[in-house]
Amino acid sequence: MLIQGAIDVRANYEGKPYRDAKHVGGPQLIPGKVMCAYYDLGGEGIAYHDATAINQGSGRLNPADGTYLNEFRLHEGVDTSYTKPGGIDDSAYNLVQPEIGMPYVGWTEPGEWMNYTVEVARAGIYLVHLLYASNRGGAVSLSVDGEAAAELLEIASTYDAEDEVEWRQWHHWNKAERLTVLHLEKGVQVLTLRTVLEGQMNYAYLEFELL
Numbered sequence: 001m002l003i004q005g006a007i008d009v010r011a012n013y014e015g016k017p018y019r020d021a022k023h024v025g026g027p028q029l030i031p032g033k034v035m036c037a038y039y040d041l042g043g044e045g046i047a048y049h050d051a052t053a054i055n056q057g058s059g060r061l062n063p064a065d066g067t068y069l070n071e072f073r074l075h076e077g078v079d080t081s082y083t084k085p086g087g088i089d090d091s092a093y094n095l096v097q098p099e100i101g102m103p104y105v106g107w108t109e110p111g112e113w114m115n116y117t118v119e120v121a122r123a124g125i126y127l128v129h130l131l132y133a134s135n136r137g138g139a140v141s142l143s144v145d146g147e148a149a150a151e152l153l154e155i156a157s158t159y160d161a162e163d164e165v166e167w168r169q170w171h172h173w174n175k176a177e178r179l180t181v182l183h184l185e186k187g188v189q190v191l192t193l194r195t196v197l198e199g200q201m202n203y204a205y206l207e208f209e210l211l
Contacts, residue, residue, distance in 0.1 A: 015047040015190070017040060017117040023038065026119075030118050030121065030126065032207070033207045033208075034191065034205060034208065035103070035204075035205050037078075038103075039114035040116060047114070048113060049111070049112055051112060055080060056079040058073055058074040069103065072103055078114060079105065080105055081103070081106050082104065083102045083204075091168060091172070093160045095158065098204060104202050106170070106203075108195040108199045108202075109200075110195055112194070112195045112199070113192050113195070114193050116193070117190055118189060118191050120184045120187060124184065125183055128209075129177050129206070129207040130155070130207075131204040132174060132175075132201055132202055132204065133170060133172055134198075135170050137157035137198060138155045138196070139155060140193060141153060141193075141196050142182065143194070145190055146190070149182050170202065173202075181211075
């Protein structure tokens with residue numbers, strides 16, 4: 001069944017794998033990590049849908065100062081930031097410590113989605129894990145080539161009442177192990193990650209492990 005509101009990527013999909021001066025580009029490879037901030041090029045309604053046209057991270061939270069990470073995808077609607085040291089994304093309240101300087105997608109809202117062109121090296125059953133942060137919990141869904149593959153995948157809250165720094169509740173990282181299991185065919189296809197419930201989650205990467 002085609003996901004409501006999703007692009008039918010089997011017919012004339014105009015999105016392209018992400019690339020820039022530092023990132024060579026090409027389809028993201030499975031097995032492996034699909035980096036959430038490397039969603040496809042193509043813009044609003046093609047490669048992604050975002051509730052606002054302004055990137056709340058690059059250029060706002062992170063000043064446009066000419067540095068790569070502060071200006072990462074500055075002029076696109078998807079809200080991006082990156083993991084920072086100094087007790088921000090490397091605090092003792094993390095359940096999993098993320099790599100510092102890693103771009104991620106944040107400020108998510110229900111109904112938003114992003115497309116990823118991927119290349120699956122081998123057909124088979126894959127375990128899917130998600131590195132994320134969420135101060136209230138929520139749910140996401142996954143589709144492959146526009147077809148529903150995994151709907152209403154619940155994301156546990158990473159809120160920790162022991163942390164008295166309120167804003168850091170958005171930066172408690174965890175890894176949702178075995179988020180779902182997908183059967184994927186060999187070859188190039190388009191994966192869609194959609195925020196379904198609650199939002200205000202950060203997504204770093206989806207990891208695909210061949211069983």
